[in-house]
Amino acid sequence: MDDQDDPGTLASARVPGSEAPEGQGGTTAPAAKLARPARPAKPAKKKSFWRELLTIVVAAATLTLVVKAFVVQVYRIPSASMENTLLIGDRVLVNKLIYHFRGIARGDIVVFSGQDSWGPPATPPSSDPVLRVFDDVLSDIGLHSSQTYYIKRVIGLPGDTVACCTDFKVTVNGVPLNEGSYVYPGNTPSAFSFKTKVPAGYVWVMGDHRGDSADSRYHADEVGGGAVPENEVVGRAFLVIWPPSHFRDLPIPNTFTQAALHSVAAHPVAGTAGAAGAISAPWLLLRRRRSRRRSRRSRREDG
Secondary structure: OOHHHOHHHHHHHOOOOOOOOOOOOOOOOOOOOOOOOOOOOOOOOOOOHHHHHHHHHHHHHHHHHHHHHHOEEEEEOOOOOOOOOOOOOOEEEEEOOHHHOOOOOOOOEEEEEOOOOOOOOOOOOOOOHHHHHHHHHHHHOOOOOOOOEEEEEEEEOOOOEEEEEEOOEEEEOOEEOOOOOOOOOOOOOOOOOEEEEOOOOEEEEEOOOHHHOOOHHHOOOOOOOOOEEHHHEEEEEEEEEEOHHHOEEOOOOHHHHOHHHHOOOOHHHHHHHHHHHHHHHHHHHHHHHHHHHHHHHHHHHHO
16 A cells, blocks of 8 residues: 555654645644733732831831840839939939849939839739730830839948948948048938848938939838838939930949948848859868868878
8 A cells, every 4th residue: 555545644754844745645733822912020029018018017026126125125204213313304214124134233323123122012913814915015124014113223232231420421330431422412311310231132322402302211121121122113214315404324423333332241242152162062061071081092002
């Protein structure tokens, strides 16, 4: 059989897409479809401006809350008890981390809660569990608190004996303080005499405006004898930031750097030394035992 009489064989033999000449009995293959021109790539969608703005705002708000809760916070001065160092309406920055790295120092200006000392009792929590959780969260991040906060200057540390007045001066462990650089002009160091030993875990605080400050002197009947628990101290005020005309730092006055003040070991120092001794004692005993064993071995070898 002639191959030309078998159109099926011819059709399968042709290159796909080719056509047989007319009049030769061959079948015509369908013409190949022309390739469609490539569509231009769509430009990447631009990010929504509002989405980016919202992301920035949320990130900034989160960072602000973290900083406020754990690092630094702004407090407004509500009373005249710290004049002329701090005036009513001043805004101060309070370092909330510093006392994780060093102890409270005499002369520090501190913000503290009166919750467990001479402040008013905190507002009882809400009976609604949802509101109670919400209040707890706001309190943790520093946006809400049922406690009352105060700002005063630390005069005495745990174990210190604070008294007034010797030669018209407040004394700490018998060392007189020269308070002219911060006490309100015209004020006496105290309108009445007092003498107290600061309990362990507490600090004795006084306002710079001694004639208008209901400080530790006026709470002798309270827990701690008027002193404030160290664990209620929020942080140290270190900078006045508002108004701009009052912008300045809040250093420790020179009178608190007297060598005589630091020569007296207060309870925390003794406690720290005792703790260090307790920790190092086993190590010292172990070293002694090892040295004894070595001396015994050397004696045996010599004998």
